[in-house]
Amino acid sequence: MHSQGCRLTLHLDRTLQVATADGTPIRHRPPLPWRPAGQLDPDARIGPSTLPPHTHGDRLDLGYAVSVLLHQAA
Secondary structure, eight states: OOOGGGEEOOOTTEEEEEEOTTTBBBOSOOOOOSSSSHHHTTTOOOOTTSOOOOOSSSOOHHEEEHHHHHHOOO
């Protein structure tokens, strides 16, 4: 990357910016699906019972699971 003049910048929020030598941004991940939740799961297939607990533990906290996945995707 550096031998081609590309620049990598890690920002305080832990996002990585990649740019060419002339400053043109290089996309290195797909954009996040920022839409209303109903549009992300139009058939309502994901819910609290999607991953039921076995013999112990709490039910799936869908909001928490999605927030962790979105954070990891960013």
